Amino acid sequence: MDAAQIDQVRRFNRTVTERVGVLHDRYLGRDRPIGEARLLWEIGEAGLDVRLLRERLGLDSGYVSRLLRSLETDGLATVEPQLRDRRVRTVRLTEKGRTERALLDGRSNELASSLLEPLNTPQRARLVAAMAEVDRLLTAATVTLAVVDPDHPDARHCLLSYFAELRQLFETGFDPARSLLPDAGELRPTRGLFLVARLHGEPIGCAGVKLPPGAPAEIKRMWVAPQARRLGLGRRLLTELETRAARNGCDTLRLDTNKALTSAINLYHSFGFQEVPAFNNEPYAHHWFEKRVTAPSYPTEAA
C-alpha cells in the first residue's frame, strides 16, 4: 500500500484522537465513570434487556450487573424481570436517568460545537463535508462480506427485504413464485454461493451466484439495504463474486434485471457488463447482461 497514504492516515489518527479525545474527556468525562455513561447512553429512552445491553457493549455479565446496581442506587435506572421470561431483566431509565442522559447529550453537542467554533463559515462547511466523507468511507471499510447458507437467518432477512422492495418498485409488482428464482440448493457450495454483507453484525446486503459447471455463472438476488447505499457495496459484492467465480474456473458472468432498477443497471455497465439478447425467459427481466471474466490471477479484494 502507498506509504504516503499510510502516513496521512496516521497523521489523521493522531490529530483526531488527540483533539477529539482531549475534548471528549473535558466535556463528557466530568462526573461519571465512562462505563456508567456508556450504559446510560445505550439503555436509551425506551429501555433495554440486560443481555442485549451486554452484547452491544461487549461487556462481562458480572461487570454490567455491578454497573447497573450502581445506576440503581443513584436512582438513575430500574431493573425489572421481563414479563414473558423472568430470567431476562429489563433496564429502564427513571426520570432522573433521562435527565442525566439528556445532559450527556448536551455535552456531546458542546463538544461538537467546540470543534467548529474557532473556524469561519467556509472552513466549517469544508470540515463538515470532509467529516461526512471520512465517516462514509470508514463505514464502507467496516462492512464485512461472508459466504453463508441461503437459509441462514441473515440471508433470509436480506432476501425478504429484497422481495419487498421489488414488489414496490416493479410496475407489475413482484411475486417470487412467478420468477425464475434459483432454489436455495443452487446458491450453496458447490453449485453456487451466497454472500451476505454485514455492518456491525447487521445484514445489510447480499448477492448470490449460480456456478453451473461448464456454463456461464449467473448472478442472482443482489441487494443493498437503503441505509447502506452509496458505499460502493454493490461493486464490492460483484468484485467478490467475480473473483470467486473465476477461481472456480468460470469465464463468463451473466445476469438479468428489471428496467426499474436503474442504479443497478448503471453499476453493471460501469463494472464491464455488456447488454446481450435475452438468454432466459424471466418474466420480470427487461435487460440481460454478460461479462467475460479475466484469469483469476489478480488479488482478492478482502472478505
Added chain:
Amino acid sequence: MDAAQIDQVRRFNRTVTERVGVLHDRYLGRDRPIGEARLLWEIGEAGLDVRLLRERLGLDSGYVSRLLRSLETDGLATVEPQLRDRRVRTVRLTEKGRTERALLDGRSNELASSLLEPLNTPQRARLVAAMAEVDRLLTAATVTLAVVDPDHPDARHCLLSYFAELRQLFETGFDPARSLLPDAGELRPTRGLFLVARLHGEPIGCAGVKLPPGAPAEIKRMWVAPQARRLGLGRRLLTELETRAARNGCDTLRLDTNKALTSAINLYHSFGFQEVPAFNNEPYAHHWFEKRVTAPSYPTEAA
C-alpha cells in the same frame, strides 16, 4: 450553530472513535500497557529529559518515575542524570527499546493499512484526501490566539522568525533598523496590541496593531510560520485585530507591505483592503492598503 453540522460532527466522532479505537486496541494494545507504550513512543530515538517527557504527556511525576523504572527493568531504557544539571535526568532507549519502538511503529502502519484495505483504489484516494482535510481543519481549529506583551518570549520568537524570513524574501534584504518599525510600546495596550497564535503551546504566528487615538489603526508584523500556512490563520489574525480595533472605536485599518509578499497581498485584497497611495515612507514598502471598518456589532471570532 447549525444543528445538521453538529449532527455530522457527532456521527464522525462516533464512527472514528469506534473504528479507530477498536483497531487501535487490537493492534497496539497487545502486550504492553498503554502508559509504557506512550512513554516508549515519546522518548523517541534521541532520548529526552524526564521533565519534558512528563510535560508532554501531562502525567504525574511519581507515575512517570514508576513507568520509567518498569522500562528500565525490562531493559528498554536507561535513565541518567543530565551533565549540566544533575537534578534533571535524561531517558534514552537501549537497543532493545529501539526495537520495541520500531515494532510499535510497524503496528501503527498495520492499523492504518487495515483501515484502507477493504476499499478500492478510488475510495482509498477519497478517504485519504478527506482525512487530510479533516486533519488540516482540526489543526486550524486547535490554534489559539492570545494578546501578549511584545517582549514575551513567544512574541520575540515570532518576530525574529519574521525578520529572518523578510531578509530572505526581499530583493534588498531586510535590516530592522532601517524600517519604520513601531517600538514595542506602540504595540502594548493601550497604545496598541500584539497577538500570538499558538498550536500545542508553540508560537506559530503573530500580528500587531497600533491604535493611535483618532487616527487609522495600523497593522504591523503579521507573520505565520511556514508549517502553519494554509490554515486560514492570516485571516483569523486579521479578523481578530479588526474586531478589537473596532471595539476600540477605530474606523479605518491601514497597512503597508512589500511586493515580495504576494500571498499576504492576496489576503489583504480578499479581506476587503483597497490599495491606496503611500501614507508613509517605509523604505521596504511597495503597496499601501486601507480598509473601512464597520461598526463593532458583529460577534467576535473566538480567542
Added chain:
DNA sequence: AAGGTTCTCTGACTAAAGTCAGAGGATGGA
C-alpha cells in the same frame, strides 16, 4: 418430574492508571 440450559447476580480477584504527600539530593542566589 428431571435434567440441562439460560440469564443474572455475588464474591473474590487483578491490572492499569493515576494521585498525593513527603524525602532527599542538586543547584542557584543572596
Added chain:
DNA sequence: TCCATCCTCTGACTTTAGTCAGAGAACCTT
C-alpha cells in the same frame, strides 16, 4: 555558606475497568 527551589523518587492510596468461578432462579425439553 545557607536557604529556597527544583527535580526525581518512594510509599501509600484510590478509582476504573475488568475477569473468573460459581450460585440460584427461571425456563425448556423430554
